[in-house]
Every structure is written in structure tokens, then in C-alpha cells.
Amino acid sequence: VDCIAVLDFGSQTCQLISRRIREQGVYSLVLPGDEEIPSHLVPGLKGIIFSGSPFSVSEAGSPEPHDSVYAHGLPILGICYGMHRISKHFGGTVRTAERREYGRSRIRIKQTAPLLSGVEDGFLSWMSHGDSVEEMPAGFSCIAESEHGIPAVIRNRERDIYGIQFHPEVSHCEYGLHMLRNFAVDVCAAGQQWKMETYIEDASADIRKTAGKEAVLLLISGGVDSTVVAALLLHALPPEQVHLLYIDTGLMRRNETEEVTATLKRLGAKQLYIADAASRFLPALSGISDPEEKRRIIGDMFITVQEEEIRKRNIGDALLAQGTLYTDMIESGRGIGTRADVIKSHHNVRSPLVEEKRKKGRIIEPLSLLYKDEVRELGRLLGVHDSVVSRHPFPGPGLGVRILGEVTEEKCTVLQQADDIFIRELRTRRLYDEIWQAFCVLLPVRSVGVVGDSRGYTYVLALRAVLSSDGMTADVYPFLMNDLLEISSKITNRVAQIGRVVYDITSKPPGTIEWE
Numbered sequence: 001v002d003c004i005a006v007l008d009f010g011s012q013t014c015q016l017i018s019r020r021i022r023e024q025g026v027y028s029l030v031l032p033g034d035e036e037i038p039s040h041l042v043p044g045l046k047g048i049i050f051s052g053s054p055f056s057v058s059e060a061g062s063p064e065p066h067d068s069v070y071a072h073g074l075p076i077l078g079i080c081y082g083m084h085r086i087s088k089h090f091g092g093t094v095r096t097a098e099r100r101e102y103g104r105s106r107i108r109i110k111q112t113a114p115l116l117s118g119v120e121d122g123f124l125s126w127m128s129h130g131d132s133v134e135e136m137p138a139g140f141s142c143i144a145e146s147e148h149g150i151p152a153v154i155r156n157r158e159r160d161i162y163g164i165q166f167h168p169e170v171s172h173c174e175y176g177l178h179m180l181r182n183f184a185v186d187v188c189a190a191g192q193q194w195k196m197e198t199y200i201e202d203a204s205a206d207i208r209k210t211a212g213k214e215a216v217l218l219l220i221s222g223g224v225d226s227t228v229v230a231a232l233l234l235h236a237l238p239p240e241q242v243h244l245l246y247i248d249t250g251l252m253r254r255n256e257t258e259e260v261t262a263t264l265k266r267l268g269a270k271q272l273y274i275a276d277a278a279s280r281f282l283p284a285l286s287g288i289s290d291p292e293e294k295r296r297i298i299g300d301m302f303i304t305v306q307e308e309e310i311r312k313r314n315i316g317d318a319l320l321a322q323g324t325l326y327t328d329m330i331e332s333g334r335g336i337g338t339r340a341d342v343i344k345s346h347h348n349v350r351s352p353l354v355e356e357k358r359k360k361g362r363i364i365e366p367l368s369l370l371y372k373d374e375v376r377e378l379g380r381l382l383g384v385h386d387s388v389v390s391r392h393p394f395p396g397p398g399l400g401v402r403i404l405g406e407v408t409e410e411k412c413t414v415l416q417q418a419d420d421i422f423i424r425e426l427r428t429r430r431l432y433d434e435i436w437q438a439f440c441v442l443l444p445v446r447s448v449g450v451v452g453d454s455r456g457y458t459y460v461l462a463l464r465a466v467l468s469s470d471g472m473t474a475d476v477y478p479f480l481m482n483d484l485l486e487i488s489s490k491i492t493n494r495v496a497q498i499g500r501v502v503y504d505i506t507s508k509p510p511g512t513i514e515w516e
Ligand code: XMP
Pocket: 295, 331, 344, 345, 346, 347, 348, 393, 394, 395, 396, 397, 437, 471, 472, 508, 511, 512, 513, 514, 515
């Protein structure tokens, strides 16, 4: 199929660019920025996008595309840093400003071009840069300018090479998708041949090829991602080959184990092992309140229990399948954009066992190029029930990172009860599907309240509800005050240990979605 390659120079948005192109029905993938394009991809290649970067082109060691990339003679679109690379390559100069320009900027179109076809003059773009093009490279014209007069779009007069200063891939950039579509479909003439059905068949073929007749083991968390991987494995392989292990850590949502079992059976699972390990996790967490320490303990205990179960089931040599998403990869600093910062150690990416399996090439991660909503679409197509597919994401360490400070069994029960009320209320109020992720957080503080006729010293609970499309950024869900008031009183009435409820009104950034 026709393909647009996104060359990765370390920007956090490489996969987002690629995914935006796929949204136009054009196949796209991310490749290392400084290497040659692999020869098997060249026949279908229709165009190349240079990503942004945390580097400045004037810095020593800043990544550069391989010379052969220009020699393909294909259309090129440079975004931000990518634009500066193009400018330097063709003999222009790039200026480093003292202060970064960050946020919205209106763009004045000076000259039309296929890239800007249908784009309205004065559209709002989204900028995040310190550098800008100073002297035009030979053969290029500036066809659009920012409100501060810096070149916003440049175009080579002979070849289809464009540079844009702003980020068309972010959702706040007006006409961003439109410009990416113009580039892929009109400038590159790439066919719109990509659909999720194709992905299912490609991913299934890959799984069959990697697995052969070997056993494949998948740890089930109960969330959308691992359930969809299970569905994909069961689609690709005979059910006898697919071993599903669910570890009940005691840090799960209420009734989770029963629901997970039912879902997997419906998907045709035959080798399903449910390990009740709450009595292992909770003591291990006793006295521990540091979030990364808790994550590490939970991750290690997962591996320990997993190894014991594997030994018991005699599937030690199995390949390990994982529901790792692209966002998990970059937030753990392991993305293709290898320079992306480490934000959190997601246990499903960073455990020694996983690393070891990875080194040996014994890992299958069929979702690692997808974003959450793409995974949902995939799940629906694979017949995963809508109530599971539309389920809000749930972190691997579970309630362990939603009970701030030390985790105890009592706090788990309190949080499970409160969370269950919150989620049920969102469902009955028909708000659940509008919200990307909602949950309760149990705070490590107590406050004074009136319980019955006496004063009590009870827990404080925070409600969190956010809107997002991929978890990378998030806005606070704007509840009607009445909903919040009613939900709050339901919780305090029914969960005696909670005497106060607060609503978290922090977006991401600067906050993260989870509190720990
Ligand atoms: P943050 O809190 O980083 O969350 O804004 C982004 C998304 O990732 C989920 N998350 C995790 N998932 N292991 C996981 O499997 C983790 O350690 C973890 N931490 C956060 C979070 O629920 C949100 O959907």
C-alpha cells in the first residue's frame, strides 16, 4: 500500500502526526530520523514528513536526515524542526530567538499552494518553537507568515518540498488535519487505502508468523488494551495456543474479576487462569508510600506471581503478548522518539522480565503503534462488547496509585465502594461515555466531619473526570454543579469512612491524569 513515512527527530508528536495521516485513510508509520528508509518500504513510499524535535538545528549533535532521504525525489513536509533542517540543507539560515514562542498564532497566507488549498487566511495555528527561518533557502518562497512576521510556511518552487513552522498535528491547530490531508492525498498523491480491517489482518498475520505453533501468554488487566489484545490473539490463533493470565492484585475495581472472566469467555478463551493474589500484594505494599516505589513493588510482584503461575501451568517458554500502547511507550521513555522524557515507569513496559523477553525478541505488542481510540475501534471490529470497549482506561498498578500514600486493605475497600458509586452515577446520568476517564482518588489526609450526632475524623476523597483523546493531554470535565453535589452526597451517605469530597479541576498539563 501507499505510505507516508514520518521521520522521528525526537518529538513527542511523531506518532500523532502518523496517526493523523492514517485518519485520512493513508497508511503511515514512524521511522528513525537519521537512517535510510528501509528498502522494502521504498516502493510504496509516497512522501516523507520530518518531525519536530526538542533539539535546535544549531546544536551540536542535533539529528539530521540521511542524505539519501532527499535523493528519493519524493514530496517532503518539514514540521518545525523539520522545516529548519530543510532550510539549512538548502542553504538558508535559522535564527534562535531568545524566548520560545508558545501557543496560538494567526497565520497570514501570502500565496496559495496545494498544501494550503481550502485553508482560510488568518487561521489559528499552534506554535512551539525557539528557532525560525531567517534567510530563505535557495529556490524557496515564504508563502505564509505568522502574526509576528516570521515565515510560517515555505515552499520550494521546483519540487514539492514544504516547511511549516507550526504544528498541524495538534488538535488546536485550525486546518491542521486539512493541511496534512492536502499533503498526503494531493501533494503526495497517496491512495487512501488504509482501514482498521486491514490492520486486523496485517496484525493477525504478524502474530501467526511470530507465534508459529508456540504458546502465547497474555497478562489480562481487565482494561480495554489487554482485552483487545486477547481478542486479537483469539482472532489470529487457535484458542488452545492463547494462555490468558489474570492476576487479581486486590487493587482492582469492584466486581472486576467476575466481569473480566465473563468477557474473555465470550471471546472464546479456553486457557484462562485466574490467580487470586490479593494476599501477596497488600502485605508487600505495607508501609510504602512513595509512588514510584509502589509501582515497582506492584510490578515486581506481578512478575513473581506471574512466574509462579507460569511454572504451575508449564508455559515458561511462551511468547509474551502485551497491550502496550504508543502513549505508554513514550511516557516511559522507550518510544521510537528515544529522546522523549521519562514521565512514569509504567510497569508493563519496564519490568526485567519484559526487558529480557524483549531482548530475545519474545514479545508481541500488537497495539504499540495505536492510540486509545484506535484500540477501541479495533476492539469493536473484533466483537468485544461495547461496555468493555468504551470502558475508561485503568492503570496497571490499579488502585495502588489511586490510594495516595500507604495502601491498606481497608482503604482499598473504601475506594472500591466510592469509585463504584461514582461510575454508576456517571452511567445513570449518561455522562460516562462523554468522559474519557473518571475515577476516585483516596487522599492520605483525614478531615473533621459530622457523622450522625458526633464529630468524625474521616477520609477525603477526590473525584477526577477528564476529557481527552489519547491521554497525552486532558481537560477537566465541566460537570454541572448539581451533578457534583448529588454524587458527593451519595458517596458520603453510603461510605461512612468518607466525610469530604473534592473535585480535581487540574488539566494535563500541568497535572497528570492520575495523581501518582
Ligand atoms: P497520566 O497520569 O500519566 O496518565 O496522565 C495517562 C494515562 O495513563 C494511565 N496510567 C497508567 N497506566 N500503568 C498503566 O498501565 C501506569 O503506571 C499508569 N499511570 C498512568 C492513566 O490512567 C491515564 O489513562
